[in-house]
Amino acid sequence: MNDGWNIVVCVKQVPDADDVTIDPDTGTLNRSDAPAVLNRPDHNAVESALALREAVGGTVTAITMGPPPAKAVLQTAVGAGADGGVLLTDRAFGGSDTWPTSLALARAAEELDADVVICGEESTDSSTGQVPPGIAAHNGWSQLTYVESLEPRPDEDVLVGKRDVEGGYERVAAKLPVVVAMEFGANRPRPAGLHRKIFAETEFEPVEWTASDLGIEDRVGLANSPTKVGGMDTASPVERERERVDTVDDLYEHIMEVL
Amino acid sequence: MPIDIDDYRDVWVFVEQHEGEAAPVSWELLSKGRELADETGESLVALVMGDGVSHLADEAVARGADHALLADDPVFEPYRADPYGEQFRALVEARKPSIVLIGGTHTGRDFAGRVAVPAHAGLTADCTELAVDDEGLLLASRPTFGGDAMATIKCPSHRPQMATVRAGVFDASEATKDDVDAAAAVEEVDVVVTEEDTLSTVIERVVSDVVDITDADVVVAGGAGAEGNFEPIVELADALGGEVAASRAAVDEGWVEPARQVGQTGKTVRPHLYIAAGISGAVQHLEGMNDSDYVVAINTDPNAAIFEHADYGIVGDLHEVLPKLTAMIREKQEVVV
Numbered sequence: 344m345n346d347g348w349n350i351v352v353c354v355k356q357v358p359d360a361d362d363v364t365i366d367p368d369t370g371t372l373n374r375s376d377a378p379a380v381l382n383r384p385d386h387n388a389v390e391s392a393l394a395l396r397e398a399v400g401g402t403v404t405a406i407t408m409g410p411p412p413a414k415a416v417l418q419t420a421v422g423a424g425a426d427g428g429v430l431l432t433d434r435a436f437g438g439s440d441t442w443p444t445s446l447a448l449a450r451a452a453e454e455l456d457a458d459v460v461i462c463g464e465e466s467t468d469s470s471t472g473q474v475p476p477g478i479a480a481h482n483g484w485s486q487l488t489y490v491e492s493l494e495p496r497p498d499e500d501v502l503v504g505k506r507d508v509e510g511g512y513e514r515v516a517a518k519l520p521v522v523v524a525m526e527f528g529a530n531r532p533r534p535a536g537l538h539r540k541i542f543a544e545t546e547f548e549p550v551e552w553t554a555s556d557l558g559i560e561d562r563v564g565l566a567n568s569p570t571k572v573g574g575m576d577t578a579s580p581v582e583r584e585r586e587r588v589d590t591v592d593d594l595y596e597h598i599m600e601v602l
Numbered sequence: 603m604p605i606d607i608d609d610y611r612d613v614w615v616f617v618e619q620h621e622g623e624a625a626p627v628s629w630e631l632l633s634k635g636r637e638l639a640d641e642t643g644e645s646l647v648a649l650v651m652g653d654g655v656s657h658l659a660d661e662a663v664a665r666g667a668d669h670a671l672l673a674d675d676p677v678f679e680p681y682r683a684d685p686y687g688e689q690f691r692a693l694v695e696a697r698k699p700s701i702v703l704i705g706g707t708h709t710g711r712d713f714a715g716r717v718a719v720p721a722h723a724g725l726t727a728d729c730t731e732l733a734v735d736d737e738g739l740l741l742a743s744r745p746t747f748g749g750d751a752m753a754t755i756k757c758p759s760h761r762p763q764m765a766t767v768r769a770g771v772f773d774a775s776e777a778t779k780d781d782v783d784a785a786a787a788v789e790e791v792d793v794v795v796t797e798e799d800t801l802s803t804v805i806e807r808v809v810s811d812v813v814d815i816t817d818a819d820v821v822v823a824g825g826a827g828a829e830g831n832f833e834p835i836v837e838l839a840d841a842l843g844g845e846v847a848a849s850r851a852a853v854d855e856g857w858v859e860p861a862r863q864v865g866q867t868g869k870t871v872r873p874h875l876y877i878a879a880g881i882s883g884a885v886q887h888l889e890g891m892n893d894s895d896y897v898v899a900i901n902t903d904p905n906a907a908i909f910e911h912a913d914y915g916i917v918g919d920l921h922e923v924l925p926k927l928t929a930m931i932r933e934k935q936e937v938v939v
């Protein structure tokens with residue numbers, strides 16, 4: 344394989360978490376009409392995909408499953424340097440939990456003949472981290488999660504990942520094809536080049552695939568999602584004194600009182 | 603492919619271990635699993651995988667499991683997602699548990715999907731509350747986006763009902779039964795994976811003793827405001843007999859080890875006193891410490907969000923405030939001694 348690897352990077356559109364705060368009186372979210380952005384941890388996934396392409400050659404294709412406006416996150420990825428993008432969009436995908444979501448991404452990765460699929464650690468809106476292992480499981484591929492850095496071994500068709508584990512790290516050699524979930528903050532994403540960004544915003548058009556294009560129209564959506572949201576409770580806001588003290592002496596007194 | 607959910611029964615708990623040592627979350631889940639099994643009137647089954655780990659199967663029984671299943675083979679040490687997932691999946695498909703609880707650690711969250719996907723099971727991530735309803739359906743709850751609300755997830759028509767569960771939220775079970783009768787309750791199962799089938803190899807593993815900040819009564823946490831110097835935080839924690847913790851920003855900078863990170867992607871702590879120094883109070887951080895009895899905040903920015911979530915706050919430089927505080931506490935202790 345001298346022509347490099349087919350690298351697929353999974354990117355998700357989420358409400359901007361930076362605009363979200365908790366109202367301390369009501370315990371509810373101040374979402375201030377948070378605009379939709381690329382999931383922050385996926386910036387690390389895009390950066391690793393680009394760095395991997397530099398190391399082994401090949402192409403980087405961004406994929407996202409979402410409604411048509413999710414095209415915006417493909418533009419972000421292409422602006423950063425991805426070669427192309429695929430939008431998985433279909434009403435049939437509506438209501439999908441992680442099982443059908445990872446199925447759709449897994450089928451698309453197969454269709455793209457992926458050697459490596461790179462994801463973020465978790466999405467800021469659903470924060471399950473289940474999609475990357477789900478993609479690997481649907482395809483029977485190897486996986487590397489909580490990855491700090493990657494070392495490709497193209498001669499052996501192997502990707503080595505340094506994984507964060509309790510109390511330290513491990514280095515795991517995984518056979519291709521492999522699904523990787525990069526640890527959030529694992530690298531510093533490069534800024535988009537101006538020309539690439541203009542191209543992404545004006546000329547780039549994603550390839551669009553529906554559920555039937557992937558042959559999974561009967562296996563996605565709410566009906567094929569094992570988990571259902573059974574209810575939402577506002578977590579009762581934690582009562583806090585919210586008292587400001589002016590001197591370290593006062594602070595010391597308060598600490599001694601509660602201990 | 604509809605399944606008959608009545609074919610599925612019992613509560614399973616995965617006993618996570620590394621090099622023969624159980625992860626603390628395993629025993630936390632075992633005690634919660636005991637409660638759930640008592641409510642549904644089913645058995646509590648511990649699943650132990652590893653190499654030379656029969657002592658953990660015995661211990662699981664001593665700590666309250668009705669049975670333990672033991673998959674003992676060198677292929678399971680060190681941990682790898684594919685052999686663990688494959689073995690676990692084979693057991694689930696053959697024995698049909700109704701509820702499966704797995705620790706929400708990097709290990710648990712790594713392989714849970716390799717069981718849930720082929721089994722078409724429902725999998726809820728990183729739960730912090732578990733209950734069963736009148737029909738014995740698992741109610742798995744977790745904080746949603748930003749931690750303002752709790753979403754309760756059900757799995758009405760698929761089995762098993764799987765959940766990964768946060769470490770530190772339940773109390774661990776104690777060993778109550780003596781281990782004389784333990785061995786009889788342990789069943790060694792067939793190992794269905796071989797080294798040749800595996801897709802990955804661990805080429806290096808570097809782990810040191812893992813600190814556990816989840817049990818501490820006092821936690822002193824530092825953030826980006828520490829600007830590379832954690833000494834004032836370490837000293838104050840020492841004076842108070844507490845543990846040092848950190849925000850993700852401080853961990854990412856490499857000032858503190860990852861095991862001490864508090865928050866959504868770190869640990870949940872519920873100490874009596876939580877002191878946050880140089881931490882802004884991002885929602886992902888609050889999620890890990892909001893259940894502390896008392897919160898004290900030290901921050902140079904009077905508008906930092908952390909003050910809204912603290913009992914006592916002082917606007918000031920932690921490099922000045924903490925050493926003063928530490929000196930006062932040490933002085934008092936000397937007087938007492």
Ligand SMILES: Cc1cc2nc3c(=O)[nH]c(=O)nc-3n(C[C@H](O)[C@H](O)[C@H](O)COP(=O)(O)OP(=O)(O)OC[C@H]3O[C@@H](n4cnc5c(N)ncnc54)[C@H](O)[C@@H]3O)c2cc1C
Nearest residue numbers: 825826827849850851865866867868880882887902903920
């Ligand atoms: C998916 C995801 C998961 C995440 N998980 C976590 C998590 O588990 N835990 C977590 O903590 N974060 C998590 N984060 C990150 C979180 O959003 C914040 O970025 C992070 O908590 C900020 O850390 P900080 O408060 O230390 O730093 P900053 O936000 O930079 O705040 C530093 C604070 O220090 C104050 N300061 C500066 N100098 C001083 C001084 N000399 N004395 C006193 N105060 C000073 C400043 O006023 C400021 O308020 C996550 C983010 C994402 C997207």
Ligand SMILES: Nc1ncnc2c1ncn2[C@@H]1O[C@H](COP(=O)(O)O)[C@@H](O)[C@H]1O
Nearest residue numbers: 353354408462463465466471472473474
């Ligand atoms: N709808 C989606 N489209 C593309 N990638 C996704 C989607 N959902 C999740 N992912 C990927 O899976 C990672 C983990 O997401 P999650 O399992 O939802 O926490 C994300 O960082 C993305 O890389």
